[in-house]
Amino acid sequence: MQWVQSEDGSYTAFSAEYNEHYHSTKDGALNESLKKHIEPAFLCHKGKTDLKIIDICFGLGWNTLATLYYRDTYFPTTTLEIYSPELDGALVASLIDFPYPEWFAPYKDIIKSLSKKGEYNDDRTSILVDITDARMAMQTLRGAWDVCYQDAFSPASNPLLWTREYFADITRLMGEVGIVTTYSTALATRLALYENGFTLYLNEGQGYRSATVASHRELEGFKRVDMEHKIRCNPNAVSLRDS
Numbered sequence: 001m002q003w004v005q006s007e008d009g010s011y012t013a014f015s016a017e018y019n020e021h022y023h024s025t026k027d028g029a030l031n032e033s034l035k036k037h038i039e040p041a042f043l044c045h046k047g048k049t050d051l052k053i054i055d056i057c058f059g060l061g062w063n064t065l066a067t068l069y070y071r072d073t074y075f076p077t078t079t080l081e082i083y084s085p086e087l088d089g090a091l092v093a094s095l096i097d098f099p100y101p102e103w104f105a106p107y108k109d110i111i112k113s114l115s116k117k118g119e120y121n122d123d124r125t126s127i128l129v130d131i132t133d134a135r136m137a138m139q140t141l142r143g144a145w146d147v148c149y150q151d152a153f154s155p156a157s158n159p160l161l162w163t164r165e166y167f168a169d170i171t172r173l174m175g176e177v178g179i180v181t182t183y184s185t186a187l188a189t190r191l192a193l194y195e196n197g198f199t200l201y202l203n204e205g206q207g208y209r210s211a212t213v214a215s216h217r218e219l220e221g222f223k224r225v226d227m228e229h230k231i232r233c234n235p236n237a238v239s240l241r242d243s
């Protein structure tokens, strides 16, 4: 695996199998993680002192580790439970040598534990990196979760993690207050979420390409995407389906 430096200075990697980088090299791995996933997650659950997060898929661990960093910096009393399915066990095992930034220096033991045992627990933090197929995992996982970081490879290269049926499983796990964060703004992705009853919001700001937040409840701080209008303008657009 070849590490690649992205534009914010943080490192990502290129997958020859999926012919895709693990992160947007332009937005930056750390920046993308913070802006598209972590900040919306904490904003939408302001005041909540325990967060249960599904991190699809663990990959290089940026989303999970940046969540710890953000919690420790701004909400140190919040407890975190993170469940992260990931197919590539060898990748997770190799992360002990990954060039993370200085910010993550306090997490050295956590990174070691995740790469060796796939789990870490203390009184504020519980993380499980499950070496399994996310699709299957979402069918068997139970409970009500607050956030799903939907961060698979793109719909074009990993379509099974973006179908209407896949999001039906995510819907069940998100309950009434859970939110889905994703870098994808593709209409097919938004349709798959919309057809599962989600309202779509635009996550936009300086220094990163626009992203999406999906929720069953009304969200403050994000502009609502007018899906009825988009469907009228694109009558042939369809969500991805398992078939």
Ligand SMILES: C[S@@+](CC[C@H](N)C(=O)[O-])C[C@H]1O[C@@H](n2cnc3c(N)ncnc32)[C@H](O)[C@@H]1O
Pocket: 021, 022, 023, 033, 056, 057, 058, 059, 060, 061, 062, 063, 064, 085, 086, 087, 088, 091, 132, 133, 134, 135, 151, 152, 153, 158, 161
């Ligand atoms: C875009 S990367 C994830 C980046 C990661 N969220 C991070 O913060 O570094 C996509 C990951 O999905 C994994 N993957 C692909 N298909 C999968 C599946 N069906 N189940 C679980 N993981 C999968 C790949 O091995 C890869 O590590």
